[in-house]
Each structure stands twice: as C-alpha cells, then as structure tokens.
Amino acid sequence: MRMKFRKQCLRMSILATMAVGGWCVLSPLTPPQVPAPPQTPSLETAATPSVPERREYTLLFTGDVMLSRAVGSRMEKQKDWSLPFHLIADTLRDADLRYCNLEGPVSDRGRNLHHLYSFRADPRAIEGLKATGFNVVSQANNHAYDWGPEALLDSLERLRAAGIRPVGAGQNILAAHYPLLVNVGGLRIAFLAYVDIDPKEAAADVNRPGVAWLDPAQALADIRFARPLADLVIVCPHWGVEYALKPTRDQVELAHQMIDAGADMIVGSHPHVVQPLENYHDHWIAYSLGNFVFDQQNAATHRGLMLRVRVRDKQISEVLPLAIRINSSFQAELAPADHRSPRPVLAEKSPGSPHPGE
Numbered sequence: 339m340r341m342k343f344r345k346q347c348l349r350m351s352i353l354a355t356m357a358v359g360g361w362c363v364l365s366p367l368t369p370p371q372v373p374a375p376p377q378t379p380s381l382e383t384a385a386t387p388s389v390p391e392r393r394e395y396t397l398l399f400t401g402d403v404m405l406s407r408a409v410g411s412r413m414e415k416q417k418d419w420s421l422p423f424h425l426i427a428d429t430l431r432d433a434d435l436r437y438c439n440l441e442g443p444v445s446d447r448g449r450n451l452h453h454l455y456s457f458r459a460d461p462r463a464i465e466g467l468k469a470t471g472f473n474v475v476s477q478a479n480n481h482a483y484d485w486g487p488e489a490l491l492d493s494l495e496r497l498r499a500a501g502i503r504p505v506g507a508g509q510n511i512l513a514a515h516y517p518l519l520v521n522v523g524g525l526r527i528a529f530l531a532y533v534d535i536d537p538k539e540a541a542a543d544v545n546r547p548g549v550a551w552l553d554p555a556q557a558l559a560d561i562r563f564a565r566p567l568a569d570l571v572i573v574c575p576h577w578g579v580e581y582a583l584k585p586t587r588d589q590v591e592l593a594h595q596m597i598d599a600g601a602d603m604i605v606g607s608h609p610h611v612v613q614p615l616e617n618y619h620d621h622w623i624a625y626s627l628g629n630f631v632f633d634q635q636n637a638a639t640h641r642g643l644m645l646r647v648r649v650r651d652k653q654i655s656e657v658l659p660l661a662i663r664i665n666s667s668f669q670a671e672l673a674p675a676d677h678r679s680p681r682p683v684l685a686e687k688s689p690g691s692p693h694p695g696e
Contacts, residue, residue: 392523392524392525393650393651394648394649394650395434395435395522395523395525395648395649395650396432396433396434396435396646396647396648396649397433397434397435397436397437397522397527397646397647397649398429398430398433398435398436398437398644398645398646398647399437399438399605399624399627399644399645399647400436400437400438400439400627400630400642400644400662400670401438401439401607401626401627401628401629401630401642401643401644401662402438402439402441402479402607402608402610402627402628402629402630402631402632402642403422403438403439403440403441403467403475403630403631403632404441404442404457404459404481404629404631404632404633405422405440405442405444405459405460405463405466405467405631406441406442406457406458406459406460407457407633408633408668409422409631409632409633409668410459410460410463412667412668413460413462413463413466414460419460419462419463419464419465419466419469420465420466420469420470421466421667421668421669422466422631422668422669422670423466423469423470423631423669423670424669425665425669425670425671425672426662426669426670426671426672427470429644429660429672430470430471430472431470431471433471433646434522434523434525435473435474435520435522435527436470436471436472436473436474437472437473437474437475437476437529437574437605438472438475438476438630439475439476439479439574439576439607440467440475440476440477440479440504441457441479441481441632442456442457442458442459442479442481442482442484443457443458443459443477443481443482443484443485443489443490443492443493444458444459444460444461444463444464444493444496444497445458445459445461445485445488445489445490445492445493445496446460446461446492447485447488447489447492448485448486448487448488448489448490448492449485449486449488449489450484450485451483451484451485451486451537453481453484453537455481455484456481456484456485457481457484458484458485458489461496464496464497464500464502467497467500467502468500468501468502472502473501473502473503473520474502474503474504474505474518474520474529475497475502475503475504475505476504476505476506476529476531476574476576476607477490477493477494477497477504477505477506477507477531477549478505478506478507478514478531478532478533478549478550478574478575478576479506479533479535479549479576479607479608480533480535480536480537480540480576480608482507482533482540482549483537483539483540483548483549487546487547487548490507490547490548490549491509491547494507494508503518503520503529504518505517505518505529505530505531505574506530506531506532506533506549506550506574506576507531507542507547507548507549507550508542508547508548508550509542509547510542510543510544510545510546510547511541511542511543511544511546511548511550513542514542514548514549514550515530515542515550515556515560517529517530517560517563517564517567517568517571518530519567519568525569525570525649525652526567526568526569526570527568527569527570527571527572528564528565528567528568528570528571528572529572529573529574530550530557530560530561530564530571530572530573530574530601531550531573531574531575531576532549532550532551532552532557532573532574532575532576532577533549533550533551533552533575533576533577533608534551534552534575534576534577535576535577535608538551552575552576552577554592554595557573557575557592557596558595558596558599561573561596561599561600561601562599562600564600565599565600569652569653570602570603570649570652570653570654571600571601571602572601572602572603572604572605573596573601573603573604573605574604574605574606574607575592575604575606575607576606576607576608577589577606577607577608578606578608578609578613578625578626579609580608580609580610581609581610581611581636581638581639582609582611582613583611583613584613584614584625585606585613585614585625585626589606589625590616590625593606593616593618593623593625594618597618597619597621597623598619601621602621602653602654603621603622603623603624603647603654603657604621604622604623604624604625605624605627605645606623606624606625606626606627607626607627608626609625609626609628610626610628610629610632610634610636610638610639611626611628611629611638611639611641612626612627612628612641612642612643613625613626613628615657615659621654622645622654622657624643624645627642627643627644627645628641628642628643628662629641629642629664630642630644630662630664630670631664631668631669631670632664632668633668639664640663640664641661641662641663641664641673642661642662642664642670643659643660643661643662644659644660644662645657645658645659645660646658646659646660660672661673
C-alpha cells in the first residue's frame with residue numbers, strides 16, 4: 339500500500355511539473371511538441387513578413403477509421419492501400435487539415451493480447467492515410483493497445499515518419515497527455531485526445547507507454563495548460579456507449595466543463611453510430627461522428643458524419659456536417675442527397691440512461 343501511495347505521488351508530481359512548467363520528456367518516439375520551426379510543410383508553413391497571414395482555413399474531422407480485419411484484407415487483395423478513401427479523396431483534399439480516430443496500431447510488431455476484438459493494421463496502410471492527406475490521427479482508443487506497447491510505439495513512430503501526427507498516446511503519461519501542437523499556415527491548433535474505454539491497463543503511466551486515460555480533473559488541467567499555447571484547442575475523447583444514439587449525462591456534463599475550461603471544440607468517437615451535435619455557449623460538441631471506414635455488419639454503423647469546420651480570424655465560424663456512407667467495399671463516400679442521413683440535432687440537456695451495447 340505504501341509503495342502504491344509513493345507511485346501515485348510520483349505520478350501526480352510529474353503531471354504537476356508539466357502543468358506548471360510545460361516540461362516535456364524527450365525520447366526518439368516523443369519529439370518535442372512545443373512551438374518550433376516547421377517540420378511538415380503542409381501543416382507548418384510559417385508566415386513571413388512578405389506574405390500576409392491567412393485569415394480563413396478549412397478543417398475536416400472524420401469518425402472511426404479501422405484498417406485491419408476485412409478492410410485490410412480487401413486492400414491487400416487489390417494491392418491498393420488507398421482503396422477505402424478513393425470515393426472521398428477529393429472532398430478530403432479540399433481542406434487544410436484532416437483528422438480521424440485511427441482504431442488500433444499500424445504495425446507488424448507486438449503480441450496479440452486477445453481482447454474481444456484485436457486490431458492491428460498492416461504498416462502499408464499508412465500509404466493510404468498519407469496519400470489521402472490525413473495530418474492528425476488519434477491513437478487514444480480502446481484498440482491502440484490490442485498488440486501491446488511494442489506495437490503502439492511502433493505505430494506512433496511509423497505515423498510520424500510518414501508526416502502524420504499522432505495524438506493521445508506516447509512513451510509515458512507525460513507524452514500521452516502533452517498537447518499536440520500543429521501550425522496550419524499560421525493557425526496554431528492544440529489537440530488533446532483521451533480514452534475511457536477498457537482495457538484500463540492501456541493507460542500510460544510514469545514509466546509505461548500507453549494512451550491518455552480520460553480522467554476528468556486531469557483533462558481539464560491539460561486544457562487549461564494548452565489554452566495559451568494555441569489559437570484553437572480541440573479535444574477528442576473516445577468515450578460513450580457503443581451503438582447508443584445519444585450521450586450519457588456524464589458525457590454532456592464533462593463536455594461542458596471542457597468548453598468552460600478553454601476548449602474550442604469537442605470531437606468524440608467510439609459508439610460507431612452518429613450521436614447529436616450540440617452548440618454550447620457558441621462552441622460545438624460532436625459526441626460521436628460514427629464510423630468513417632469500418633467493416634461492422636450492423637447497418638447503423640455504415641453511416642457517419644464528417645465535419646467541415648471553417649475558421650476565420652482564428653475562430654471557428656462555421657461547422658457543417660456532411661453525411662457519410664460506407665459501401666460494401668468498405669469505402670467512405672458522401673451520402674446521396676436523398677439518402678436519409680443522421681440528423682445533427684442538439685443533445686438533450688439531460689440525456690437518459692445509456693443504451694446497452696450489442
């Protein structure tokens with residue numbers, strides 16, 4: 339018990355150091371994430387005196403992307419690692435930044451921990467993500483640890499090597515919780531990503547790689563820390579109840595607290611179905627965007643939302659939901675105009691009890 343107490347104290351002291359001083363652990367897998375000279379031209383083009391700083395930007399946010407299992411088999415069979423994105427590629431390219439929740443590691447390493455569903459995508463799948471233009475992906479989800487820490491760290495390293503910025507996981511708890519800072523043509527964006535879906539042992543700790551666990555108090559502290567570092571703070575929680583059509587009371591309350599702490603927008607994932615959008619104090623909360631690329635059989639999981647976010651004068655000026663459909667080849671496409679898309683209604687102030695998952 340005494341050792342456990344000491345370990346808890348050590349963990350909290352390190353997080354406190356981050357919150358007060360902004361110190362970041364450096365390692366080959368955890369590059370410094372402080373405002374620095376550009377590393378990726380498409381994302382970090384610094385403004386120069388001779389070129390006026392841009393005033394308008396377009397950001398695209400998609401739902402869950404799973405490139406393993408049947409999706410991976412289809413790509414390998416056709417020898418086309420961009421296959422899931424062919425029908426949506428033009429829409430994705432018409433943006434300054436593209437984000438998705440990447441379900442599971444992209445690696446050929448690790449050991450299958452035999453969770454209920456264990457995902458691990460072929461490393462060649464990164465070719466498709468890169469070719470389609472994804473800039474930022476969350477690895478803070480319940481499948482990131484399916485093949486253990488070796489696969490997770492390998493995935494983070496491979497993504498970075500391809501110019502794709504992972505968020506919500508790292509070499510230790512500090513790296514997992516530290517905001518990902520991205521410069522999009524002069525617009526500074528801080529991303530934070532969390533998960534509160536088991537397995538809990540996937541959570542990063544002082545000396546253990548893993549994901550950023552969604553502890554409400556810590557998340558609010560992280561948001562306050564990130565606020566002065568960026569023009570926009572975007573929080574991406576992997577949360578909620580699978581297949582539920584609305585968020586729980588706890589989710590709504592925490593989302594409001596995140597906005598009050600300084601977040602500009604919340605983009606949620608995990609339920610695999612679309613949940614309501616909410617405008618809270620002129621800030622948007624997407625509790626779940628549903629699936630973007632997945633191979634689930636339930637018809638409700640074949641639909642999702644993509645958010646086109648317009649930024650003007652470094653403030654979010656418009657959020658436009660675009661209905662997405664996944665076809666029989668596991669390809670994401672814009673839903674036809676006559677397609678019955680999920681209605682982006684406001685969340686109830688006091689949602690009922692969560693729906694049971696399947």
